[in-house]
Amino acid sequence: MDVTxxxxxxxxxxxxxxxxxxPVIEAEPGVFLKLEYLQHAGSxxxxxxxxxxxxxxxxxxxxxxxxxxxxGGNHGLAVAYAARTLGVRAEIFVPExxxxxxxxxxxxxxxxxxxxxxxxxxxxxASLKRAxxxxxxxxxxxxxxxxxxxxxxxxxxxxxxIPGLDTVLIAVGxxxxxxxxxxxxxxxxxxxxxxxxxxxxxxxxxxxxxxxxVEVGGVAADALGAxxxxxxxxxxxxxxxVARVRSVLVSDEEITEARRELWRSFRIAVEPAGAAAYAxxxxxxxxxxxxxxxxxxxxxxxxxxxxxxxx
Amino acid sequence: MDVTxxxxxxxxxxxxxxxxxxPVIEAEPGVFLKLEYLQHAGSxxxxxxxxxxxxxxxxxxxxxxxxxxxxGGNHGLAVAYAARTLGVRAEIFVPExxxxxxxxxxxxxxxxxxxxxxxxxxxxxASLKRAxxxxxxxxxxxxxxxxxxxxxxxxxxxxxxIPGLDTVLIAVGxxxxxxxxxxxxxxxxxxxxxxxxxxxxxxxxxxxxxxxxVEVGGVAADALGAxxxxxxxxxxxxxxxVARVRSVLVSDEEITEARRELWRSFRIAVEPAGAAAYAxxxxxxxxxxxxxxxxxxxxxxxxxxxxxxxx
Numbered sequence: 001m002d003v004t005x006x007x008x009x010x011x012x013x014x015x016x017x018x019x020x021x022x023p024v025i026e027a028e029p030g031v032f033l034k035l036e037y038l039q040h041a042g043s044x045x046x047x048x049x050x051x052x053x054x055x056x057x058x059x060x061x062x063x064x065x066x067x068x069x070x071x072g073g074n075h076g077l078a079v080a081y082a083a084r085t086l087g088v089r090a091e092i093f094v095p096e097x098x099x100x101x102x103x104x105x106x107x108x109x110x111x112x113x114x115x116x117x118x119x120x121x122x123x124x125x126a127s128l129k130r131a132x133x134x135x136x137x138x139x140x141x142x143x144x145x146x147x148x149x150x151x152x153x154x155x156x157x158x159x160x161x162i163p164g165l166d167t168v169l170i171a172v173g174x175x176x177x178x179x180x181x182x183x184x185x186x187x188x189x190x191x192x193x194x195x196x197x198x199x200x201x202x203x204x205x206x207x208x209x210x211x212x213x214v215e216v217g218g219v220a221a222d223a224l225g226a227x228x229x230x231x232x233x234x235x236x237x238x239x240x241x242v243a244r245v246r247s248v249l250v251s252d253e254e255i256t257e258a259r260r261e262l263w264r265s266f267r268i269a270v271e272p273a274g275a276a277a278y279a280x281x282x283x284x285x286x287x288x289x290x291x292x293x294x295x296x297x298x299x300x301x302x303x304x305x306x307x308x309x310x311x
Numbered sequence: 312m313d314v315t316x317x318x319x320x321x322x323x324x325x326x327x328x329x330x331x332x333x334p335v336i337e338a339e340p341g342v343f344l345k346l347e348y349l350q351h352a353g354s355x356x357x358x359x360x361x362x363x364x365x366x367x368x369x370x371x372x373x374x375x376x377x378x379x380x381x382x383g384g385n386h387g388l389a390v391a392y393a394a395r396t397l398g399v400r401a402e403i404f405v406p407e408x409x410x411x412x413x414x415x416x417x418x419x420x421x422x423x424x425x426x427x428x429x430x431x432x433x434x435x436x437a438s439l440k441r442a443x444x445x446x447x448x449x450x451x452x453x454x455x456x457x458x459x460x461x462x463x464x465x466x467x468x469x470x471x472x473i474p475g476l477d478t479v480l481i482a483v484g485x486x487x488x489x490x491x492x493x494x495x496x497x498x499x500x501x502x503x504x505x506x507x508x509x510x511x512x513x514x515x516x517x518x519x520x521x522x523x524x525v526e527v528g529g530v531a532a533d534a535l536g537a538x539x540x541x542x543x544x545x546x547x548x549x550x551x552x553v554a555r556v557r558s559v560l561v562s563d564e565e566i567t568e569a570r571r572e573l574w575r576s577f578r579i580a581v582e583p584a585g586a587a588a589y590a591x592x593x594x595x596x597x598x599x600x601x602x603x604x605x606x607x608x609x610x611x612x613x614x615x616x617x618x619x620x621x622x
Contacts, residue, residue, distance in 0.1 A: 023334030025349060038336060042578045267353045267610035269580045299578035303614035 003145050003236060008152035008184045014058070015050040015150060018085060022154075024161045024293070027266070031281065032162050034295045036154060037270050041109075043223070043298030044154055044177055045078030045141075051150030052139045053082055063088055063137035070120065070127040072098040072106075073222055074298055075141040080111035091136065093127035095119055120225075142176030143230035152180025158189075158293050165189045167286070168293045169248075169277040172202045174226035175233025177297065182236055182243035190244045193237070194280040196220045197249045201229040206238055206247055218252045223273035223298055254279040262296070263306040271301035314456050314547060319463035319495045325369070326361040326461060329396060333465075335472045335604070338577070342592065343473050345606045347465060348581050352420075354534070354609030355465055355488055356389030356452075362461030363450045364393055374399055374448035381431065381438040383409040383417075384533055385609055386452040391422035402447065404438035406430055431536075453487030454541035463491025469500075469604050476500045478597070479604045480559075480588040483513045485537035486544025488608065493547055493554035501555045504548070505591040507531045508560045512540040517549055517558055529563045534584035534609055565590040573607070574617040582612035 022036045036044045049069075056063055066089025069079040076092045083090035090111040094103065095118060106113050116126040131138040140147055154177065158165060168185065169192045170178045178193045185191065193202050198218035205211045211229040236242045250258075255272050258279035262268040277294045286292050333347045347355045360380075367374055377400025380390040387403045394401035401422040405414065406429060417424050427437040442449040451458055465488065469476060479496065480503045481489045489504045496502065504513050509529035516522045522540040547553045561569075566583050569590035573579040588605045597603050 020336065023336055023346070025331065025334055035334070037578050263614075267348050267580065269578065269614055303574075303580055303617055306614055 003148045003152070003180065003183050003232060005183055005186060007145070007149040008156060008180060011047075011051040011146070011149040012153040012156050014054045015047060015153065018050045018054075018082070019047050019153070021157055024158075030286070030289065030291050032291070032293045033266070033268075033278075034154070034158060034161075034293055035268070036295055036297050037268070037274050037299035041074070041077040041081040042300040043074040043078065044151060045074045046082050047153050048147035048150035048176060048180075049075075049078045049082040049139055052144060052146040053086055053088070053137060055146045056137050063135075065134040065136040066090055067139055068093070068127050068131045068136045069139045069141070070094070070124040071141055072102045074300055076106055076111070077109065077300065079139050080106050080109035084110045089136075091127075091130065093123040093130070095123045142174030142226065143232055145232060148176050148180045148183070148232050148236075150180065151177040152184040154295065155181035155184025159185065162291060162293055164291050165293055166291045167192060168295065169194055169280050170295045171195070171220070171224060171273050171276040171297055173199070173224035173273070174230045175202060175237065176230060177295075178202070178245075179230070179233035179236045182245060185243050187243060190246060192246050192248055192280060194248050194250060194277045196224060196255060196276060197251050199224050199226075200249060201226055202233070202237070203247045203249060205229040205234055209238070210234065219255055220252075220272040220276055223271055223300070224276070248280050248284065250276055250279040250283060254283055258282055260306065268296065269301065269303040269306055270296050270299045274298040274301075314459045314463070314491065314494050314543060316494055316497060318456070318460040319467060319491060322358075322362040322457070322460040323464040323467050325365045326358060326464065329361045329393070330358050330464070332468055335469075341597070341600065341602050343602070343604045344577070344579075344589075345465070345469060345472075345604055346579070347606055347608050348579070348585050348610035352385070352388040352392040353611040354385035354389065355462060356385045357393055358464050359458035359461035359487060359491075360386075360389045360393040360450055363455060363457040364397055364399070364448060366457045367448050374446075376445040376447040377401055378450050379404070379438050379442045379447040380450045380452070381405070381435040382452055383413045385611055387417055387422070388420065388611065390450050391417050391420035395421045400447075402438075402441065404434040404441070406434045453485030453537065454543055456543060459487050459491045459494070459543050459547075461491065462488040463495040465606065466492035466495025470496065473602060473604055475602050476604055477602045478503060479606065480505055480591050481606045482506070482531075482535060482584050482587040482608055484510070484535035484584070485541045486513060486548065487541060488606075489513075489556075490541070490544035490547045493556060496554050498554060501557060503557050503559055503591060505559050505561060505588045507535060507566060507587060508562050510535050510537075511560055512537055513544070513548070514558045514560060516540040516545055520549070521545065530566055531563075531583040531587055534582055534611070535587070559591050559595065561587055561590040561594060565594055569593055571617065579607065580612065580614040580617055581607050581610045585609040585612075
């Protein structure tokens with residue numbers, strides 16, 4: 001299965017009723033905020049998780065042993081949520097260092113949590129081994145066609161919600177969302193792929209001509225901390241060039257300030273990754289008359305630091 | 312000027328372009344959340360403030376000496392915001408005990424802040440005296456026809472956004488919003504007027520047959536803390552009965568839990584007053600097939616207590 005606009009449209013039919021069609025508000029004339037943080041489980045990730053699981057079910061291989069994922073963050077929450085909704089078992093693998101509050105959040109959604117290994121890649125390897133043993137369906141955080149197609153359904157909504165859309169700003173981690181949206185939009189809009197300066201997986205892949213490992217750090221590492229761009233994202237964005245894609249980097253300071261500004265002006269509380277695209281808008285501006293969508297992609301955050309006392 | 316649906320429609324034309332048309336999301340089949348906390352200045356209040364000021368301007372009496380209001384809360388922020396947008400001066404009167412962070416918030420919006428008197432009624436009296444001296448336009452928090460008509464524009468949006476709407480749940484303080492929405496909806500939907508048990512201005516007015524003073528306390532007092540129902544709200548809701556209105560009380564515990572649930576399930580951070588209507592839905596449920604709108608009316612809150620650690 002390749003990820004084309006047709007695949008994204010099929011995904012949209014498949015997951016309708018399971019995910020929220022999140023609203024858009026016009027923040028100022030021509031600037032539209034896509035409130036995807038209102039999605040189930042607090043980020044866009046259930047789109048891909050539902051599409052992966054429902055595709056398997058349609059193909060006649062319902063995951064009898066349930067589903068498996070490796071993630072202590074948004075992806076883990078999304079897979080746990082989707083599994084609970086669909087009545088299948090979820091096993092989520094996380095590294096031993098994962099914060100207790102994250103483990104508790106996964107368990108609250110009914111998932112079985114396995115804390116294994118020192119770092120994420122250990123937990124990921126353990127999850128694949130376990131899936132091979134049990135026959136459970138592994139749901140990757142970004143590098144499976146069904147996952148990318150599922151995330152792309154957000155792009156179809158943007159096309160419907162914003163007539164005359166010129167540009168979409170999206171944060172990039174492993175590239176599942178940006179690749180899916182690019183497939184959905186094709187040449188109808190420019191896609192601005194926004195990355196923290198400290199996690200430039202796409203920027204470095206474009207320079208190197210292939211996905212390469214980057215060092216991961218900074219305020220958005222919990223949600224955009226993939227060490228390299230996914231192979232599907234690379235194929236769609238760099239090789240097939242399914243859409244006009246521009247790579248932009250933002251600093252941690254710009255992300256933090258954008259997050260505060262979203263709270264100040266809109267009472268929107270997002271995580272740093274969810275504010276990265278807005279940071280790029282604030283830094284880069286836009287052309288006269290340009291119609292821009294800014295995807296606010298997640299809000300799994302502690303909002304305690306949003307009020308700057310005495311400000 | 313009386314407050315009829317026609318007046319609300321005129322208000323909508325007048326304030327279009329100055330206020331946000333806030334989105335609605337379908338939380339579950341038949342339950343719609345009106346995200347009015349995304350409004351400018353963090354609550355529905357700018358609707359009424361803009362309508363009051365723009366009506367005066369249309370009538371040929373532009374407020375040369377600016378506008379005046381008494382409020383350290385949502386109303387004060389809204390008047391300051393509207394005045395700044397329209398390029399007029401704003402003087403906001405607050406009691407001496409008002410928290411420095413609230414005074415700073417008003418000044419950040421360009422308002423001149425006068426701290427006068429021990430309690431709100433002192434500040435209110437001082438604001439009227441000052442308005443009489445300077446000729447500034449006083450903008451009441453809820454008991455002026457232009458203010459009520461402005462708040463009612465939210466009801467027009469609900470009618471357009473939710474076909475087949477049966478019921479609207481709205482929090483009540485002085486009654487400006489609920490009265491305006493009732494005028495906008497007429498007999499097309501039932502209006503459930505939700506009050507904290509500790510501030511039952513409408514419930515007591517309905518019992519007494521006239522607005523009466525109530526004691527004010529509890530978690531929502533900062534935004535719903537009017538000591539008695541406004542006379543316009545009483546006339547529309549109790550005497551003219553412009554809509555089917557049902558009075559419902561919720562406890563502080565129910566409000567606090569509803570506020571936490573909005574964060575857990577939707578990553579929506581509202582103030583206690585903004586969660587009161589949702590508390591009533593959680594407590595009272597709904598009839599099979601009933602289509603309900605829940606107005607989330609404000610988010611001027613410190614979100615620090617939304618994450619229950621170790622939950």
